[in-house]
Amino acid sequence: MKILTRLLRISLTISLTVFFSTNVNGQFLKKLGKKAERAAERTIERRVERETSKKTDAALDSILEPGSKQPSNTPNSNGGSSPPSNDNGSNSGGQNGGTAGGPSGQKTITVYSKFDFVPGDELLFFDDYANDFIGDFPSKWNTNGSGEVVTVDDSPQRWMQILPGYKTFYVPDVPKLPEEYTIEFDLLAVGLDNKTSSTATMEVLLSDDLNFQYGDNYVEAHIPFCQYSAIGIRMRNYINRGKEGEINNVVKADLRNAVLNQPHISIAVNKQRFRLWVNEKKYVDIPRAVPTGKLSTLKFQLSNFKDGKERLFLSNLKVAKGGLDLRRTLISTGKVSTNGILFDVGSANIQPQSMGIIRQISQVLQQESSMNLRIVGHTDADGNDAANMELSKKRAAAVKNALVSVYNVSSSRLETEGKGETMPVGDNGTADGKAQNRRVEFIKI
The missing domain is CATH 3.30.1330.60 (OmpA-like domain)
Known part of the structure; x- marks a missing residue:
């Protein structure tokens, strides 16, 4: 009797396995007893309900809390295969403009209709890491720290991870900066929450030092990533080691939502004038911030991000001479x-x-x-x-x-x-x- 019972159980298990692996049909259900048939039907119903519930929740989230469901943004540094050629387009840095692009595109473009940033017309530097291997430090940059090129989720876009560190600088191979130029780049922040420090910032530094120091003359903008309070953009400059008019001020700005959604940063330098936009909005416009004719080098630095939890990535850096009318x-x-x-x-x-x-x-x-x-x-x-x-x-x-x-x-x-x-x-x-x-x-x- 025990052997018969065991055989019956094995037979039922095999039958159910075949049932689920071949996507059921009515003839097979007829071969099962009524109890097994009802059990199988209940299992199918539960699976359908679970999948339907997931899709419904996702749809409701997108309606009730637009933007709350972000991609997992899990950087992937595995790989090492030869990098693909760049598609004829741009994730932000190197492409021409185009059409309004349908209802959603039209709405976004309308938001930017008063955007007055004009990029330079003579390209000095552009990098989307298309010619770098995943996992390597990008070939057109220098640092006294570390970093690597990664991809995020299933997107082909490449990013460079910037690591925090005292006097750790990331320096692109940009030729000597002229008097008038523009800078553009995209940022991706991962792991931010209401415990992110009020001093968690990325510094954009224009300096007369060619290596890994601030220099005797510089101007810097600190972009904040704090989530529990609107910190603002800190602006500082030094001219001849601070012997002339020093700027050290926080410009009012609430970037908490912007930094969670891959912001595009635009900067225009026109001789002494320094302007900075985050997405479509201009936050900084200081007429005499830049030491005239002294600054040569662009650098990036990251401060007070929690190691392993809060991470920052940069892509599509574009520097161009001009930016004139x-x-x-x-x-x-x-x-x-x-x-x-x-x-x-x-x-x-x-x-x-x-x-x-x-x-x-x-x-x-x-x-x-x-x-x-x-x-x-x-x-x-x-x-x-x-x-x-x-x-x-x-x-x-x-x-x-x-x-x-x-x-x-x-x-x-x-x-x-x-x-x-x-x-x-x-x-x-x-x-x-x-x-x-x-x-x-x-x-x-």
């Missing part, structure tokens, strides 16, 4: 070219931080009522020639659409053209060259 150039020469209009990777969706340039173009058209423009899109050489040609056409059309839909420019005054990869101005074998080739031209017609 494009309106005067367009009016005086009838032509202006920029690689500061950014697109999503392989897409014609305009990244909203590009709206400063598009806004200036709209202001020219408002002032010069007889001016008409041709908008020309260009790509780098990654990917298929025909696909790049089509992408460049879509991006030019996207810029036109933004001018029409956001700034009310008449569509009859604008025409578009795509050149694809056919007219490079930089070396498509390097990240810097590709970023130069991804550009948009505005030509008076």
